[in-house]
Amino acid sequence: MTDSAAVAVDGLRVRRGGRLVLDGLSLKVARGCVTGLLGPNGAGKTTLIRCIVGVQVVESGTVSVLGEPAGSPQLRARVGYVTQAPSVYGDLTVRENLAYFASILGASPGRVEEVVETVGLGEAEGRLVNRLSGGQRARVSLATALVNEPDVLVLDEPTVGLDPVLRRELWEDFHALAAEGRTILVSSHVMDEAARCDDLLLLRDGLLVAALTPGELRERTGLDDLEAAFLRLAEEGHE
Amino acid sequence: MSPRVTGATALRVLRQLRHDPRTLVLIVAVPCVLITLLKYVFGDSNVFDRIGGPLVGIFPLVSMFVVTSITMLRERTSGTLERLMTMPLAKLDLLLGYAGAFALVAAVQASLVAAVAFGVLDLQVAGATWAVILLAVENALLGMALGLSVSALAASEFQAVQFLPAFILPQILLCGLLAPRDEMAQLLYWISWVLPLTYAYEALARVTQGLYGPELAAYVLAVAGFIVAALFAGAATLRRRTP
Numbered sequence: 001m002t003d004s005a006a007v008a009v010d011g012l013r014v015r016r017g018g019r020l021v022l023d024g025l026s027l028k029v030a031r032g033c034v035t036g037l038l039g040p041n042g043a044g045k046t047t048l049i050r051c052i053v054g055v056q057v058v059e060s061g062t063v064s065v066l067g068e069p070a071g072s073p074q075l076r077a078r079v080g081y082v083t084q085a086p087s088v089y090g091d092l093t094v095r096e097n098l099a100y101f102a103s104i105l106g107a108s109p110g111r112v113e114e115v116v117e118t119v120g121l122g123e124a125e126g127r128l129v130n131r132l133s134g135g136q137r138a139r140v141s142l143a144t145a146l147v148n149e150p151d152v153l154v155l156d157e158p159t160v161g162l163d164p165v166l167r168r169e170l171w172e173d174f175h176a177l178a179a180e181g182r183t184i185l186v187s188s189h190v191m192d193e194a195a196r197c198d199d200l201l202l203l204r205d206g207l208l209v210a211a212l213t214p215g216e217l218r219e220r221t222g223l224d225d226l227e228a229a230f231l232r233l234a235e236e237g238h239e
Numbered sequence: 240m241s242p243r244v245t246g247a248t249a250l251r252v253l254r255q256l257r258h259d260p261r262t263l264v265l266i267v268a269v270p271c272v273l274i275t276l277l278k279y280v281f282g283d284s285n286v287f288d289r290i291g292g293p294l295v296g297i298f299p300l301v302s303m304f305v306v307t308s309i310t311m312l313r314e315r316t317s318g319t320l321e322r323l324m325t326m327p328l329a330k331l332d333l334l335l336g337y338a339g340a341f342a343l344v345a346a347v348q349a350s351l352v353a354a355v356a357f358g359v360l361d362l363q364v365a366g367a368t369w370a371v372i373l374l375a376v377e378n379a380l381l382g383m384a385l386g387l388s389v390s391a392l393a394a395s396e397f398q399a400v401q402f403l404p405a406f407i408l409p410q411i412l413l414c415g416l417l418a419p420r421d422e423m424a425q426l427l428y429w430i431s432w433v434l435p436l437t438y439a440y441e442a443l444a445r446v447t448q449g450l451y452g453p454e455l456a457a458y459v460l461a462v463a464g465f466i467v468a469a470l471f472a473g474a475a476t477l478r479r480r481t482p
Contacts, residue, residue: 015482016482017482052323053320053325054479055324055325055479055480055481056480056481056482057480057481057482058480071325071479071480072326076325076326076327076328077326077327079325081322081325083318083321083322085318086318087317087318087319087321088317088319089251089255089317089319091255091258091259092254092255092258093258096251096254096265099247100247100248100250100251101326103244104244104247104323104326104327105326105327106243106327118288128258144322168315179317206476213422232449
């Protein structure tokens with residue numbers, strides 16, 4: 001049943017720049033969970049995410065989100081997307097950026113103030129994004145995706161460059177959103193973030209190595225350290 | 240498409256410009272300085288009166304072409320376009336939002352340049368000043384639409400800036416502003432008929448000579464046709480999915 005999964009990927013093949021990045025990938029992302037998409041650089045995480053939000057040209061295979069084909073017009077207000085590099089207007093203030101995206105998404109103007117607080121940018125909301133630090137810019141980009149409270153939130157390495165305190169707060173926010181029944185898919189190449197996920201999807205060379213919980217990963221490999229466990233699993237896949 | 244999203248986009252573009260006051264000053268001041276130079280370079284001859292009027296209506300085309308192609312290129316390279324394409328925003332919302340914002344800026348620009356040209360420099364034209372300003376706004380939209388459609392061809396801001404001499408300068412040479420088209424070599428004359436700026440100039444030339452008639456209407460409509468065609472070409476370069 002595809003309806004039980006927030007995202008269902010089946011036989012997905014994607015070629016980017018002549019290279020086959022995803023070669024028949026199939027996986028599911030459960031609703032109401034925080035799912036971690038993990039794998040080394042070049043594993044195909046970003047390409048998969050681009051397919052899920054519907055901006056990637058796909059060679060073959062299907063991707064459905066909330067039962068609709070990925071990228072359908074009905075999904076555009078229901079799926080939030082945070083790109084790896086902050087994609088906001090550098091020549092607008094934090095508040096102006098959020099106000100613009102809020103009005104596209106049909107969010108209430110009051111939400112702007114709320115998300116500014118959520119990402120801890122209350123002090124900086126009147127400043128131009130270009131004048132902010134890298135971590136602050138990443139938070140503006142993140143806030144943009146939170147402004148209309150999407151049903152599915154897809155984040156491509158959202159915590160890169162953020163300090164540990166803010167990282168922990170954001171992970172708490174992700175879990176709070178999941179507790180409301182929203183689905184969070186977070187990519188990361190930092191294995192210590194894996195422990196904070198409900199489910200893990202381990203990707204390598206465009207293929208799914210494993211789909212399991214952090215506990216199962218430790219159990220299966222007999223290793224407590226998730227980084228070592230992932231490496232163990234990746235090596236097994238190689239043989 | 241929704242008026243809310245179109246309006247929000249226009250407001251966003253205007254806010255971006257407001258945070259860049261130097262660009263705004265350049266957009267307005269440069270044409271004023273150029274038109275002043277034109278008067279004193281040509282001294283007592285009637286060249287200033289002949290080309291000054293049409294130039295007031297052509298400056299906005301040039302400015303908006305550059306501003307739009309750079310803004311759109313930034314929108315592509317910064318990832319904001321990709322983000323917008325995942326959101327409930329119609330391509331037309333984006334295009335009309337840009338058009339609304341730049342039409343407003345062009346109206347201010349053309350009004351100030353006209354005030355300098357007609358008020359201070361005593362530029363003499365047979366037609367009405369307001370008609371020149373209206374055509375200036377139409378030409379600004381033409382410049383915006385052309386800038387939008389060629390911005391997809393640029394991979395960097397260096398390339399986008401080069402599109403001004405590549406796409407606009409030849410049209411200024413061939414449109415009839417500097418030399419009458421019917422005295423040009425036959426080939427150049429025929430080429431001039433496919434260039435949008437030719438129609439923009441012909442309309443301006445008629446208004447500044449006070450020739451209001453069906454010919455003027457035809458040229459104004461032709462420019463509108465080029466705007467629509469360029470907007471469609473620009474919309475075709477906005478892809479929801481990219482490789």
